[in-house]
Amino acid sequence: MTAVSSTYIKTGRPFWAGRRGTGLAFVAPAVFIMLLVGLFPFLWSVAVSFQDLAGSNQTGNWIGLANYKKLFADARVWAALGRTLLLLAVALPLELILGLLLALHFQSDRPLKRLFVALIVLPAVVSPMVAGSMWRLMLDHKFGPFNQIIAWFAGEAVVLLWVIKAHLAFWAILITEVWQWTPFMFIILLAALANVEREQLEAAEIDGAGRFRVFFRIVLPAIAPVLGIAVLIRALDLFRIFDAVWQLTRGGPGNKTETVSIFMYIRGFQSFETSYTAALVVILLIVLSVAVTLALKRMEITR
Amino acid sequence: MSDLKISGVHKHYGSVHAVKGIDLEIPSGEFTVLVGPSGCGKSTLLRCIAGLEEVDSGQIEIGGRDVTSARPRDRDIAMVFQSYALYPYMNVHENIAFGLRARKMAEAEIGKRVRQAADMLGIGPLLQRRPRELSGGQRQRVAIGRAIVREATLFLFDEPLSNLDAQLRDDMRAEIKRLHQELKRTMVYVTHDQIEAMTLADRIVLLRDGVIEQQGAPLDLFDRPKNRFVASFLGSPKMNFIPATLTGNSAKLADGTIFKIAVPQGNGPVLLGIRPQHIVRAAKAVQASHTYVSVPIDLVQVTGTRALVTVPLGGGSVIADLEVGPDCMPGSKIKLDFDTARMTIFDPQSGEVR
């Protein structure tokens, strides 16, 4: 009876029924503030995106879909989007695999393990803008230690202009991201691994399953939900990457490291192309909202 | 004067109809046990009485006052929860006093009542401890203490003993019984355990699928069940049910055995219900109203001084609760004495008593 009635409580009708009013009153202030900065900007952007507001034109005429047409024809938008997605496509698997390897490594219980884990996690809580600054100093071609360290391994002096040359600047951003967020993946996966049921592993061992078999058949499926959430969080973070890039290259050289966020910042706040940026805001918000909501629902994150 | 009156209460959870029109009136000072199998609606009914669930329809009166839509705190009830629901960050004294503080009682009076309750429950020396420093039984006492200091009109118990181990459960059961005798308050107690129901209750209310199957004094239900469900729910081991065909005052089993029936109940197929305790080893002297059967023993489960003996009978098997003896061996023949006067005869289709 108890088991049955407690499941009713969890999934059934509002508990302590008749408290709907109290519930709404508790929820209202928080939802109001979120709507204020969530819904309002969206509606405003929709309205503005059909006009031609800009720094030089404060009164604005209705110009229909012109901004959207311009957007789709703008090679710089596509380049920024492509660059962002490329970064995502390289950084995310790297962080995931490195994080998983680290988590597997630190699964064994040995003295000092907790200290090591605590230290490795630190980069994940540094401000991304500070992380960008750190690597800006690390990667300086003359005074930074990074080239120096490479030189030891190469056996000769190396002068790589990390944040100046376009092809290297991409790697500079990648290094910073992977350095900062591999620990994030690591700590989450370490927790997920610890939650895998011991008895399942022991049963598999008794059944004579090999290590790889155990990993792919038992461990991986068990941590898959957590893996999914971690990947979602990181993918969205990478998609909106701004701080570290800003501090490392400010989108340069030229616009060779411009990401979507950097592009929008430059268009909106430096060249004041208000309506044009608004059109991009609208598209981004629609696409991402739909994608995120679908992903979250699919993951049954609310359980 | 009744302290609790429930009329026509219904409760749905989504598509599940958990309580289907319950009517119940509980006189002052009575100890009532709501009992039934999982999902019968007993806990839901208790939560409706407490106001933790709102009823869909019907009326609930406590102490003569309609409280159907009152908040829990306005119902003048005290409740003991299955998990004890003790606040881990408060010590025992604060836990017991918590409900009194809600009612803005003077500190002196609170102190007096807490000490009184603690002494009554034998937890006086533990007042400064935290719940995690207590044993299961002690926690249970604190939870009860928290309820009795309230001196409410109605005390509700939601399976309070089911988290205790068997030994403690017996002790606490006696404790609760004694408490009721001392306090003489109206108590409603939910359990799925028929032994708790039998031993504690002044009145048992047996529920199934959201309706009351039968209510009354424990022995009433035990000896005069209305139907097969009630008969098999109460008593351990369960009542034996043997299919038979009735002709006048003899009942013929599938294997040809004939049971003599004291009072003729008409003709046709029936189920004979007989409790394992009412089957004994046949003595020398023969009684006219009894039926004697010699059968080989299939299985023996010794429980100490008693043995549960399974024997084949009437195409099925029957369990007898006998005193342990040298003849309690699988394979050996035993002569059993059935007191047919204590048999209950059920209709095989409806399950109702004939």
Next chain:
Amino acid sequence: MKKHSLAGDIVWYIVSILVVAVFLFPIYWMFMISLKLPEEIFKSPPAWFPSTPQFSNYLALFTDGDVLSLWNSLVIAGLSTLIAMVLGTLCAYAIVRFKTGGDNLSVWILSQRMLPPIAVVFPIFLAYAVFGLSDSYPGLVLLYTAFALPYVIWMMRGYLLDVPVELEEAALVDGYSHLAVLWKVTVPMARNGLIATAIFAFVFSWNEFLFALILTRTEVITYTVQISQYFGSQSTFWAKIAAMSVLGTLPVFIAVSMLQRYLVRGISLGAVKG
């Protein structure tokens, strides 16, 4: 517990120490620069240790008044965390106990957290210009509160789910109102989670850069914006970047080291229980 071989132990420790070194080196380097003299910062090849560690770079931050940006960060992150905790806990309580809004509300709230800040802040910037909220505490506090809320709600949702419902029911029967139950039973029960949530929410606001960059000019710039303004190739700028980064990062490290137990939940939006 399995026994480890000695060789296995040695390999394990070597790998572990190497990994720790890789992840800590940039932080170490930053700290070293902050202690160097300007001429030592621009030395090629770089000096691994400062020859004479000194604090003049930090002192410069005080004499130039740059530390004010740390104060601004503290005020803005502190106030927004406080407001978000109060409103977010109430909201999470209703979601958990009254099922207000159902799953849809929960998912919508979480999706708010995942939208790109740049898209949100652009119209906000223009609205703030109209209402005079740019470059002011209230403007930033409001925005940071809104961005901390989904985080707080999701974290608290997890911690409140862990509070046994019977404790609250017992208090309801004993005579307390819902608000009193929340305050006297639920909050003490979820105290550790509440503190952890508050500290993580604070850290995220404290570390934020984009909103601050866009919505502050001179009056209330935060420490992250302050660092971004030292962009150039003079050694004094490098010294300031390093010193300010250390000052901004140290409190975060201290807070997080105390919260190891809550870290996993904290950075995974409560989705993973550590």
